[in-house]
Amino acid sequence: MGKLDGRIAIVTGASQGSGYGGARVMAREGASVVLVSRTKAKLESVAREIEAEGGTALVWAADVTDRAAMADMVAATVARFGRIDVLVNAAQSPVIRTAPLAEISDEDVRELWESGAVATLALMREVRPHMIAVGGGSIINFGSGAVHRPAQYGVYGGVKAAIQAISRAAAIEWAKEGIRVNVVFPMSASPAADADFALAEGRAEAVAKGIPLGRVGDPIEDIGPPIAFLASDEARFLTGCTYALDGGSNYLR
Numbered sequence: 001m002g003k004l005d006g007r008i009a010i011v012t013g014a015s016q017g018s019g020y021g022g023a024r025v026m027a028r029e030g031a032s033v034v035l036v037s038r039t040k041a042k043l044e045s046v047a048r049e050i051e052a053e054g055g056t057a058l059v060w061a062a063d064v065t066d067r068a069a070m071a072d073m074v075a076a077t078v079a080r081f082g083r084i085d086v087l088v089n090a091a092q093s094p095v096i097r098t099a100p101l102a103e104i105s106d107e108d109v110r111e112l113w114e115s116g117a118v119a120t121l122a123l124m125r126e127v128r129p130h131m132i133a134v135g136g137g138s139i140i141n142f143g144s145g146a147v148h149r150p151a152q153y154g155v156y157g158g159v160k161a162a163i164q165a166i167s168r169a170a171a172i173e174w175a176k177e178g179i180r181v182n183v184v185f186p187m188s189a190s191p192a193a194d195a196d197f198a199l200a201e202g203r204a205e206a207v208a209k210g211i212p213l214g215r216v217g218d219p220i221e222d223i224g225p226p227i228a229f230l231a232s233d234e235a236r237f238l239t240g241c242t243y244a245l246d247g248g249s250n251y252l253r
Contacts, residue, residue: 002030003232009086010034010077010127012064012119015042017190018142018223018245019090025224026086026231027055034058034077037091064091064119074126084130086231089120089141089163094192097146097156109155116159121166128179136178138231141167143183143242145250164242171240180239182230187246188217212248222247 009026013019015037027033027050035043040061047057058080062069077084093115095108120141131137143160150157164183171181208215217223223245229235230243244250 003234005030007031007085008081008083011088012036013090015039015046018186018188018219020046021219021224022088022227024220025228029228032056032081034060036060036073038063065114067122070123070126078130083134084127085137087127087139089123092116098152100152101154104155112155112159117162120163124170131179132177139181140227140230141183143185145185145246148250168240182239183242185244185246185250186223187249188219188223
């Protein structure tokens with residue numbers, strides 16, 4: 001028996017990094033998982049991994065900024081499984097996150113906002129009626145420690161701060177409907193992290209040195225279990241909070 005047996009979870013950004021880790025572990029805990037990202041081949045690979053472990057996965061290749069595609073995905077999820085219990089909003093544009101405010105392009109600003117805060121809120125609103133229909137649910141949105149150290153990450157940090165504020169508002173407004181909303185700050189290995197580390201020689205080592213536990217997290221072993229916990233009834237009294245899954249990098253100072 002898994003802590004998520006019978007639950008249906010949608011995970012955006014499920015093809016890599018922390019979203020992938022969350023999807024894999026929730027499937028291990030019994031959830032049927034709808035995998036969403038832009039690259040179908042990567043999603044199909046993740047689905048095969050889940051199915052090899054006895055899990056169930058539905059692949060949906062689309063950009064989270066495409067409102068019609070997301071509405072279709074939610075409708076297809078309900079048609080296939082009959083319900084929606086969990087939403088993990090992990091997707092974010094892969095546009096370079098490190099950019100001084102005076103230099104970042106208008107196009108990159110729009111892409112970060114549309115794929116981050118705007119898409120997160122839109123999908124929260126899309127799944128809400130279906131969660132209400134089954135007596136509640138759990139939404140887990142992805143923030144970032146960049147909100148604490150925004151220099152050189154100003155727009156990205158601003159997007160993540162907006163996601164935090166939206167999540168806290170939803171946690172309060174939707175509590176009476178049985179919907180819990182929490183935020184995580186994951187720090188795990190991923191192609192996006194690799195691109196950031198590649199910006200300067202020795203950057204990866206410097207980042208690891210700044211983490212109290214001395215390493216970047218593993219998507220499955222370090223990030224997936226807390227996400228599965230927040231999705232489960234074990235976290236039924238937790239809402240409106242932010243959890244740093246980052247080896248101690250963003251402890252309260």
